[in-house]
Amino acid sequence: MIELKRLYKRYGEKDVLKNINLTIEKGEVFTIIGPTGVGKTTLLRLIDLLETPTSGKIYFDGVSVGANVSARKRLEIRRRMAMLFQKPALFKTSVFDNITYGLKFRGEVKESIEEKVNRALEIVGLVDYAERKASTLSGGEAQRVALARAIVTEPEVLLLDEPTANLDPRSVERIEELFARIKQEYKTTIIMATHDMLQGQRLADRIGVLTNGELAQIGKPKEIFYSPNNEAIARFVGVENIIPSVIESNEGGLAIVDVFGAKVTAVSNFKEGEAVLVCLRPEDVILSREKLKSSIRNVLSVKIRKIMPIGPLVRVTMENSLVALITKQATDDLELKEGDEIYATFKATSVHVVR
Amino acid sequence: MNEIVEAFITAVRLIITLDPEVVDITLLTLRISLSALLIGALLFIPLGSLIHFHEFRGKRGLINLIQTLYALPTVVIGLLVFLLLSRSGPLGFLGLFFTPTGMVLGQVLLIAPILIGLTISALSGVGKSIRDTIVSLGATEWQAMVANLKEARFAILAAVTSGFGRAISEVGAALMIGGNIRGYTRVLTTAIALETSMGNVELSLALGIILLSLALIVNILLNRIQER
Numbered sequence: 286m287i288e289l290k291r292l293y294k295r296y297g298e299k300d301v302l303k304n305i306n307l308t309i310e311k312g313e314v315f316t317i318i319g320p321t322g323v324g325k326t327t328l329l330r331l332i333d334l335l336e337t338p339t340s341g342k343i344y345f346d347g348v349s350v351g352a353n354v355s356a357r358k359r360l361e362i363r364r365r366m367a368m369l370f371q372k373p374a375l376f377k378t379s380v381f382d383n384i385t386y387g388l389k390f391r392g393e394v395k396e397s398i399e400e401k402v403n404r405a406l407e408i409v410g411l412v413d414y415a416e417r418k419a420s421t422l423s424g425g426e427a428q429r430v431a432l433a434r435a436i437v438t439e440p441e442v443l444l445l446d447e448p449t450a451n452l453d454p455r456s457v458e459r460i461e462e463l464f465a466r467i468k469q470e471y472k473t474t475i476i477m478a479t480h481d482m483l484q485g486q487r488l489a490d491r492i493g494v495l496t497n498g499e500l501a502q503i504g505k506p507k508e509i510f511y512s513p514n515n516e517a518i519a520r521f522v523g524v525e526n527i528i529p530s531v532i533e534s535n536e537g538g539l540a541i542v543d544v545f546g547a548k549v550t551a552v553s554n555f556k557e558g559e560a561v562l563v564c565l566r567p568e569d570v571i572l573s574r575e576k577l578k579s580s581i582r583n584v585l586s587v588k589i590r591k592i593m594p595i596g597p598l599v600r601v602t603m604e605n606s607l608v609a610l611i612t613k614q615a616t617d618d619l620e621l622k623e624g625d626e627i628y629a630t631f632k633a634t635s636v637h638v639v640r
Numbered sequence: 641m642n643e644i645v646e647a648f649i650t651a652v653r654l655i656i657t658l659d660p661e662v663v664d665i666t667l668l669t670l671r672i673s674l675s676a677l678l679i680g681a682l683l684f685i686p687l688g689s690l691i692h693f694h695e696f697r698g699k700r701g702l703i704n705l706i707q708t709l710y711a712l713p714t715v716v717i718g719l720l721v722f723l724l725l726s727r728s729g730p731l732g733f734l735g736l737f738f739t740p741t742g743m744v745l746g747q748v749l750l751i752a753p754i755l756i757g758l759t760i761s762a763l764s765g766v767g768k769s770i771r772d773t774i775v776s777l778g779a780t781e782w783q784a785m786v787a788n789l790k791e792a793r794f795a796i797l798a799a800v801t802s803g804f805g806r807a808i809s810e811v812g813a814a815l816m817i818g819g820n821i822r823g824y825t826r827v828l829t830t831a832i833a834l835e836t837s838m839g840n841v842e843l844s845l846a847l848g849i850i851l852l853s854l855a856l857i858v859n860i861l862l863n864r865i866q867e868r
Contacts, residue, residue, distance in 0.1 A: 333776055356781075364778035374769035376791060386787065387777040438778065 292341035319495035325478035367440035373431035375419035405433035425456025551636035569635035570609035651846035676747030688759025709753035718816030751803040758799030
């Protein structure tokens with residue numbers, strides 16, 4: 286559906302986007318995740334043809350839509366898309382009128398406009414708001430109006446730029462449900478930028494991680510979250526245990542690394558002597574009073590340095606810097622206290638070795 | 641002090657009794673200034689938009705010049721139009737000198753900088769996110785311009801009001817181009833100037849009150865529209 290090839294965008298001296306290569310399939314939900322200010326918005330604006338790349342090509346269904354293409358052709362392609370911005374910008378008029386803009390631009394007749402707008406209002410659950418002034422809406426309602434305005438033209442591609450960044454949790458949930466429904470009902474291709482990695486994980490078929498203007502990794506959510514390519518991605522997707530080390534040996538894909546003051550087994554193809562980073566998600570660490578007898582390869586005797594509650598979870602930091610994330614309930618059941626000697630257990634497949 | 645009070649009472653009486661001369665002058669004033677405003681709005685709001693939406697060399701300088709011309713002395717406009725329309729001028733053959741049409745022309749030129757400049761300011765006040773939204777929704781260049789103007793409508797309306805205020809209150813150009821001919825080109829401002837110099841303070845005062853009232857009515861109407 287959309288293909289980006291060797292795309293660069295430069296503002297003044299700064300390369301905001303560097304060598305972006307990406308193919309997005311029809312009907313797919315693709316999430317671009319990355320910290321604030323790495324170029325996610327710029328990437329979406331380039332796809333929406335609001336800006337032109339400094340170099341590189343963008344193809345729609347195989348047709349190039351670069352700067353050399355006529356404004357008319359670009360408009361034609363742009364009209365097959367819709368974009369939802371981080372802060373919904375509504376026109377100073379009624380909710381109903383706001384949603385008519387795209388249809389009016391496309392020269393639709395009055396009856397058809399009315400029917401489509403009412404349907405869009407129904408989808409976002411704002412039928413009773415049709416005559417309200419747009420300026421009187423809450424943030425969540427405004428974003429739903431903006432969403433109705435975007436989908437009313439039945440775009441083939443829906444671009445979402447941090448669509449829930451400024452909303453309360455209830456509104457976020459509601460908007461996310463709407464995205465799922467739109468994907469299912471209209472088979473819309475959705476490209477969403479978010480700094481919320483969990484949102485990316487919830488909604489995406491595939492994820493691209495953007496760090497410093499480069500697409501550092503593209504893959505299914507599971508791949509990104511459990512096998513991050515490098516340290517920056519690992520940190521961004523919430524891997525708290527990232528330890529530099531050297532592969533001591535590797536026999537048939539089972540590597541031994543010296544971390545957390547112990548010999549740890551990891552599944553990896555890196556060879557003996559290579560300098561690597563050992564990543565372990567804190568929620569993959571099991572804590573126990575007794576030494577577990579199981580198939581799990583890594584069992585470490587550790588001492589608790591700090592116990593810190595985070596909502597329903599508890600973050601337990603050991604003397605050897607290993608971090609575990611367990612439930613509050615488990616902490617109480619095990620009667621964990623700072624200074625206790627316990628066992629930390631984790632599978633060799635949970636340990637990811639990156640360079 | 642007594643004289644002023646007396647004059648004021650006479651002025652009110654002239655208005656209430658719809659003195660024919662007062663009514664004629666008022667209607668002519670409205671006809672000329674509203675015509676100038678209508679023509680000016682039709683010409684200069686689109687022109688202001690064109691300037692705003694296009695990048696070209698010297699744009700900043702042009703906008704500075706336009707803003708400077710807000711303070712263009714009305715007598716300079718009068719002089720300019722005089723040179724154009726007087727019998728020996730390039731447009732003298734049109735026979736517009738000392739006519740209401742000539743006065744309309746003068747006022748159109750007079751309010752041009754205000755209408756163009758304030759249209760540009762009004763459009764600059766439309767946020768980038770709204771501009772992007774309009775383009776993203778699939779607007780053509782023309783549709784985008786209209787949608788932006790619609791979004792800036794209150795500020796544009798303020799520009800139109802300012803233009804009207806300048807047109808109806810100016811005296812220099814009206815006097816030089818119209819000639820203050822009784823029953824033909826005499827408007828509120830030129831009448832006030834003449835009647836005061838002739839000692840008819842009551843009539844001047846009545847005309848002044850009407851002039852202020854017109855400004856007040858226009859402002860009230862504008863506020864009403866903005867509240868909607």
